[in-house]
Amino acid sequence: MLVLALWLFMPLGAQAQRPLLLAADTPNVSGTGALSLFQDGSGETDPGRILAEAPWQPLPGELGVGYTPDTLWLKLVVVRDKSAPAEWVLNLGNALVDDVELFRQAPGGGWERSRAGENLDRAAWPLDARNAAFPLILPAGEAVTLLIRITSRNAISSAVDVWQRDAFDSFSRREMLYYGLYFGCYLLLIVLHIFFWRMTKEAQSGWYLLYVALAITIQMLTAGIPQWIFRIPGSISDLVLACSICLALIVGTKFAVLQLELASVWPRFSTAFIGTVTLLGLLFMGLVLKVGYAEGVVPAQLLSLLLVVLMTGLSVYLLLRGHRPARFFLFAFGIYYVGIGISFLRNLSVFPSNVWTVNAASLGTLIHILAMSMRLHARYDLLRRQAAEAQERAMRAVRKLNEGLEEEVAVRTADLEHEIERRKLLENELRTALETERRIKEEQRSFVAMVSHEFRTPLAIINVTAQQIALNPGAPWDEVVGRCQNLRSTVRRMSDLVDNCLASDRMDMDMPVFSPRPCNLPELLGELVQEWPEGRIEADWQGVPEGFFCDPGLVKVALRNLLANADRHAPQDETVSLRATAGADGGVRVEICNGGSPIPAEEVPRLFLKYFRGRLSQHRPGAGLGLHLVRQIAEIHDGSVWLEHGGESDRIQFSFSMPVRGLASATP
Incomplete structure (x- = not known):
């Protein structure tokens, strides 16, 4: 179906060579149907000999021979209508052609030669343009034969158009405006995702940034914009482009596996798959650096086509098994794979070069990038909501646990306070008992000291007085009465002491x-x-x-x-x-x-x-x-x-x- 659709959009040019008529009402005329091709393997540079002896073959459509070491010769016959302006521009649509030479027969014989291409310093180009373009001054009503000699290490696929000079200048300005807006949107997207990645620190966001950066690098180099603006020579730009294609093979596979969530289904296969593609991508990059551009890029593009088929088949299989990520993968990556596949097949000359095949990769990439951006933001929003819900559940669990702990702590605290109160009571009782014991011991010591003094002294007095009475029975009566009074006073003293002690004991009782x-x-x-x-x-x-x-x-x-x-x-x-x-x-x-x-x-x-x-x-x-x-x-x-x-x-x-x-x- 894809091949049929492409052939339907192919321009139906004549099979025989015919002059290209340049009229006043046509700002630009496509060379489709008017070009003849000769593929020279010898590298001949004599335009006269090539014009006379070459077996020219008519081109039914635009030029598209893919990667070839041969020198290509294009023949174009143009006729300017008398009403049309004299100044025109011959423009090649491919910005990555290494060397382009335009030959035109001079009026006095010989050939006029103009040169452009990436192997030539852009200051020496006939026109300061993104692609190789040559100014033409054409006589009215005469057929002018133009020979275009092309050599390139890149895939040779290009449209050849003839523009009125004013229309070409206006088109160049509009084209740069469109490219500025196109790549400006990409740069804005990259800047936004840089902030998004720094905020989320998520692995998929980082891989997506690298993925988009490589995609925009490849498209800008393919369009020739950095080479034109910064005057980058072709040897460097081709090397950067080839390495970017090989790296994009690795990064694109990793990002596709992440989006398909292949590791959740087949973890070992996913790891082995990414590792194999990484090794092959590095191998292809080595071929580019050591051997040549086509030797590394061609197998990388072929492997990309194989991976497109493989990843598409895996996603369809997983979708049938109910794997939900496969649905979005088929939508977002399907558009991208179709665009890249058409572009690769055009470079390999499987598909003709026209407006659809030339811009298929850019359109597919743009739609794919926008879809992936929305997908990543939606995924992050989902993860954020899930994280918020998980955090809320955790907070509820923590609150519940805290409530349980608070209750347990309250119970334990109450028990501890009760135990502290009980121990305080015991401490007070013990302190009271110790104080009572100390007081009792002190009272006992005082009582013993008091008894030893207060009872011994009266008893000694009584004993001495009784001895005196017994030793002097015939003592005078007054002396006897005095001694008796002394006895009575001492006995009363002891009686008072006994009464006080008994009264004190009586008062010290609990009741x-x-x-x-x-x-x-x-x-x-x-x-x-x-x-x-x-x-x-x-x-x-x-x-x-x-x-x-x-x-x-x-x-x-x-x-x-x-x-x-x-x-x-x-x-x-x-x-x-x-x-x-x-x-x-x-x-x-x-x-x-x-x-x-x-x-x-x-x-x-x-x-x-x-x-x-x-x-x-x-x-x-x-x-x-x-x-x-x-x-x-x-x-x-x-x-x-x-x-x-x-x-x-x-x-x-x-x-x-x-x-x-x-x-x-x-x-x-």
């Missing part, structure tokens, strides 16, 4: 025995005062209620200790003052004052501690329980005891207060 009942405070105070010598205690308790609720035994111990403490520290020639009053709220306040040395300020905070004895009490009898016991008794009565004055500026005064207690509060 101290507290028995409040109506008490006659005036009577209780009177009994206390009588325990001291007459005149030692100066008492005043007027207004004290008789039916006050309290524990009489404990109150008596507290007040006795306050009086005994005042008696020990007061000078013998001074009295101890006791004053009891009833408060406005019905409570009772007792104030006990005595003279003596002031209490040191540093000892005031420790006065009510158990077994504490100040510096002034070290040489006086006492157990260090009195004031401690007074405070406990006051607290159990919801009262208090405190040092009112320490003796610095006034007498020493302790105050003891108890609030009123009703029947409802008689039990602690």
